[in-house]
Amino acid sequence: MNSSRLSAPADQISGGGSVNNCLETPTLTPLIPALVAANIQVERIQTVGSAKIPQIIYKTAKGRCSTLLSKQQFLKIWQCWLQIRHPKIEKIESWEIKTSGLQFTTNQGKFWLSFSEAKAFLSRYNRVAMEPLSVKINGSDAVVWNSVHQSLSQVNESGCSCADSLYRNTICKHQIAVQFCREHYSKVS
Numbered sequence: 364m365n366s367s368r369l370s371a372p373a374d375q376i377s378g379g380g381s382v383n384n385c386l387e388t389p390t391l392t393p394l395i396p397a398l399v400a401a402n403i404q405v406e407r408i409q410t411v412g413s414a415k416i417p418q419i420i421y422k423t424a425k426g427r428c429s430t431l432l433s434k435q436q437f438l439k440i441w442q443c444w445l446q447i448r449h450p451k452i453e454k455i456e457s458w459e460i461k462t463s464g465l466q467f468t469t470n471q472g473k474f475w476l477s478f479s480e481a482k483a484f485l486s487r488y489n490r491v492a493m494e495p496l497s498v499k500i501n502g503s504d505a506v507v508w509n510s511v512h513q514s515l516s517q518v519n520e521s522g523c524s525c526a527d528s529l530y531r532n533t534i535c536k537h538q539i540a541v542q543f544c545r546e547h548y549s550k551v552s
């Protein structure tokens with residue numbers, strides 16, 4: 364990573380308010396396994412067989428394909444979603460795929476997720492797994508630097524400063540990256 368790009372000039376550091384300043388010592392999102400090693404657009408989420416193995420059907424630049432996910436990986440993904448949407452909930456106890464979305468039973472009751480949001484989330488989750496972002500966490504706030512798009516996003520408890528979060532009200536990849544980091548570093552420390 365080009366760290367010089369992320370450090371603020373000395374005159375801005377004393378100001379304390381610069382966003383660059385917050386990125387002086389960024390951390391990359393921890394490496395997590397991608398669902399598919401390509402940019403995907405998830406079209407369908409379902410289970411196969413009596414064992415109810417999760418399966419996603421997705422589109423890439425090369426065409427349509429499908430892959431099976433382990434139940435453990437599937438649960439981990441929705442655990443991440445839940446921790447962004449409802450941070451006070453600790454654990455998904457079980458999940459079920461209904462006709463119009465996913466239903467989670469947690470330690471604090473049932474939560475619902477529509478297929479459209481679930482599919483968008485999976486596609487972005489996969490992108491964050493493939494393209495690590497630089498994250499700097501400061502309490503409940505965080506800044507995320509995307510070196511590919513040269514963009515900076517600010518994430519806090521109410522969402523993110525990017526268009527996906529502000530105007531589309533969906534969970535963006537910046538929020539996912541921050542969640543990966545929070546989870547990873549809480550385990551490390």
Ligand SMILES: [Zn+2]
Pocket residue numbers: 516523524525526527528535536537538
């Ligand atoms: Zn964002």
